Amino acid sequence: MIKKMMIKAMIAQRHVARRCFSKGPVAAAYELKVDAGEARRDEAQVALAAKFDALHESLASLPPVPVCTYDPTKSSCSLLLLLARSLASAQSFLRKKFHLWLFGPPPRGMYIHGPVGVGKSFLMDLFYASVTVPDDDSCCNNDSHKHAKITKRRVHFHEFMLDVHHRIFVYKQKHPRGDAIPVVAQQLAQEAQLLCFDEFQVTEIADAMILKRLFSLLISDWNVVMVATSNRAPDALYERGINRSLFLPFIDLLRQTSDVISMEDSQNDYRLENRADGQSYFWSNKGVHGDNNINHNLQAKLEKIFGGAVSGIASGTEGESIPVLFGRTVQVARLNDRCAWFDFSDLCYQPLGAADYISLCRRFPVIIMECVPQLDANHLNEARRFVTLIDACYESRTRLVLTAQVPLDELFVDFEAQVESSDGDEELIVNDKGGNSSSFATTMIRTKEGKYYEWSATGLIGVSLAQLSAANDLAFSFRRAASRLVEMGGKEWGRQ
Template sequence: MDNKAAQHSVVRRSSPTGPVTVAYENKVDAGELRQDDAQFALAAKLDALHESLSSLPPVPVCTHKAKKSSSTSSGPLLLSLERTLASTQSFFRKMFDLWSFGPPPRGIYIHGPVGVGKSFLMDLFYASVDAPEENQSCNKNSHSHAKITKRRVHFHEFMLEVHHRIFVYKQKHPRDDALPIIAQQLAQEAQLLCFDEFQVTDVADAMILKRLFLLLLDLNVVVVATSNRAPEALYEGGINRSLFLPFIDMLKDTFDIISMENSSVDYRLETRADGQSYFWSNEDVYGKINDNIQAQLEKIFGGNASGTEAEIIPVLFGRTVKVTRLNDRCAWFNFSDLCYQPLGAADYIALCYRFPVIIMERVPQLDANHLNEARRFVTLIDACYESRTRLVLTAQVPLDELFVEFEAHVESNDGDGELIVNDKGGNSSSFATTMIRTKEGKYYEWSATGRVGVSLAQFSSANDLAFSFRRAASRLVEMGGKEWGRQ
């Protein structure tokens, strides 16, 4: 077996390789990774994209104009002439770019189970692409190419940002079309977008994705995305899914789809969880934490709390979240503080930006009796994972018993979805970003309201819910390592 691996190593090194493959092989040689054929093949695909970025056309200058109402002083005839001129200019600019650079490279959509290395390989690719400030020190022997702006972001965080930009724009221009302006802003900020955890569980996201992506592609933006869903399984079971199907067709037509579905090893579970981030006791979870665990939590908390005053953390859409026990680096909560309240991803992301360490006490076993709480908890785990925030938990059961499986299905009655849960199942919805406005003028994420038939049944399929539990358990193991976290 070892001789076979050595022979394979010689063969793969005898042919020219790009920067992603080189970085991957170096980690294998250093003993940081085991060689994986699916990962090696993906590295080669990413190398091909890396090479093609050298001929990437520039982002064209925006010619979009905000829609004017019929009462505009310029008059409908002049407005029509302006739009015709803008369209003509856009056509000739595209022809010039095609003649000078060729067509922009196709994006890559990578899907497969949890922990098989999708995000890891994408991150190697992302690191190999030179941003303008990084490219200045490159020499001719490096794998450098034309300067390109880039951004790597969790897909849900990106969509939260898009919704927030739309919200802000509409405050000033309520009748104008915000999406072309926002697409131009995004393209100017980053011509390479790398999305982690591409998933669609929100009707608002589903309705704008096709148009947003077409606008970005039209602006010569290249997208690389990882997902646990094949394109045809995106937004499965979602409300008005028929309106989303054209996006799936567009994705298949304009992206290279790479499957890692045959990879069954979850490499995260091989991480030794020895970073003292998960504590459990078989006492009543709402009773007193045992003294030994309490002492360890106090040690992790480190330092005194910052007086008696709470801190108000700003959140997107003009909302805030309150922290009552904190110091400069750590916030301390009960499970009920963050998961029984109408909080969502935007709140958790704001907390992660503010604190490198979050302690959460009294996490219950999550079963069919804690659907909405479990969904929020999974969302918090995802936010901590993406921002490398250390999440320290105390629970009443061991980690491998934290998420109890159950079955769920959706029944419809007069157009209103209702979630029916059978007591043996495993599901928590993943992200959703629709914002609703209350009578008092406050904005909340629809997914955070805990409304049965809205946050769960209408926006997520049972498969998405079940997967969220598996991903969360896998991530908690990885996040328990000694090296996890940020300074």
């Protein structure tokens, strides 16, 4: 009997091994997750894993990033600069022809869209882990890209665009009349030939206007492969955004260079299967904004999570200024070495954006926020900032501890937005729909006087179309934010 059981166990082990090795690396990793009970088999995920394996195999034929033969920032002679640009253009043409002749068509990227929690990011992360980074001397090894060894970067799309705008900002400070996009594209390509984006969405006109040119250079000239997950189909990107006609060529480029994969038929939100343990989201109807009479048990729990010696206002010090991109700072009044403690008004009633929240997440592994109100049509800008904070915490695996007025399933109230005109002035009208329904970065506009304003919060006539797009994208994003808060409440969530 024991001998038969041993034989069955050996056969099962061989079956698992054969199944893993007969598939590509992504499908094999997925099967291991299923066998370990860390994932539940889903046919849509199995099909997506197979597509990732096909892309993984095609990366073996991807040539290295070309070596740039000129630096436009270092040429002081306009004639030499013109000649250099002409030479670079000719080289770009020859690179494309040589690439097609020697390697065949370049690998197509992937754009995966569908509802929240269906496994898009999960599978992309398995693919990303399967791509190995070359050794230091691999650039001299002719066989270096036979095993998908390329430089890579996995980043939330909003964080990537903040990085792009900061690079443009730095370049323009030194070269006010220079063209920053080719230089930025070159920098990005030389840092990563595989770009994996989570939560690809376009809500800002500043992003929309540069995407077509930037990615055309990255993909066509610099052999960069893009993989992206999104809650939106390509045709719904930047929907009803201002000057959207100028953005449409990017959608054409996306379809020409990437396989568009829909998971819209998948309705399972797997994040909700792992319910929160109740140690990150607390609610009390006594915790209304401005009311400090939160029950003592709740306050004791927050103090325990906070832990450590306190700095800032509570200790009589001035707190800490956290540096942010573009030379700005965000002030933290109550903190210790690992945790920052805020009121909802500190972070969401102030003109802050993704760059501020990302900087906070990099500095603190734990963030506590008190007095979160129910978020409806009366809190558009506050809700937008809040879901941006959730995205930043999620991507950095920062533990976000919240106290709110209502249970989590009542935190976000769905709404619809429309534009109405009267006497030649357009006004954004938002109506509550009720019920539970998840974010996007904030574009900060700097005036000549040095003050910062939010693009969608200026209230200026002529930006209402941008406001309409932003409001509708916010309503669209509520479900993802709620789903992420559930996942982030798990016992294993956080950096430490």
